[in-house]
Amino acid sequence: MREAVEEVRAVYRDLEERPAERDCRARTECCRFRLTGRTPQLTGGEALVAAMGWRAAGRKSIDPAAAAPDGACPFLADSGRCGIYRDRPFGCRTHFCAAAGGMIERHRVIDLIRRLEAVDESLRGDGPKPLPQAVAEALERLPKRSGRR
Numbered sequence: 001m002r003e004a005v006e007e008v009r010a011v012y013r014d015l016e017e018r019p020a021e022r023d024c025r026a027r028t029e030c031c032r033f034r035l036t037g038r039t040p041q042l043t044g045g046e047a048l049v050a051a052m053g054w055r056a057a058g059r060k061s062i063d064p065a066a067a068a069p070d071g072a073c074p075f076l077a078d079s080g081r082c083g084i085y086r087d088r089p090f091g092c093r094t095h096f097c098a099a100a101g102g103m104i105e106r107h108r109v110i111d112l113i114r115r116l117e118a119v120d121e122s123l124r125g126d127g128p129k130p131l132p133q134a135v136a137e138a139l140e141r142l143p144k145r146s147g148r149r
């Protein structure tokens, strides 16, 4: 599990090193899945990292069934901030809204996507799952006293 988490974080670092002209103003519409019509799909490693970030924030669980009317992400705080910003999934780093400049083209990050898929396989995952379900399962999988790093 540790190697998987380290590889996912390495993927996120590598993504940050690829300049993309985007201008996110934190409108948070992309974090309200009923507005966007799409729920982020997480591979197993992404879900583990997100779950660790949530745990590090002192939270123990999420309820995948407790959806807000606008389908807000369970990590979206009332303040409009992402509760796991440093550990947010790959899609949250690449799927910018149109106002921010749009999604980063898949061909520019396909190698990183493949690495996340390889991590998923190493965890015996069965492919990407919707964010709430993926993270709820990952939280169950984490050791009870899992640290941040």
Ligand code: SF4
Pocket: 030, 031, 032, 040, 073, 074, 075, 076, 077, 081, 082, 083, 084, 085, 088, 089, 092
């Ligand atoms: S993980 Fe964070 S950035 Fe991604 S949808 Fe949820 S609140 Fe938004």
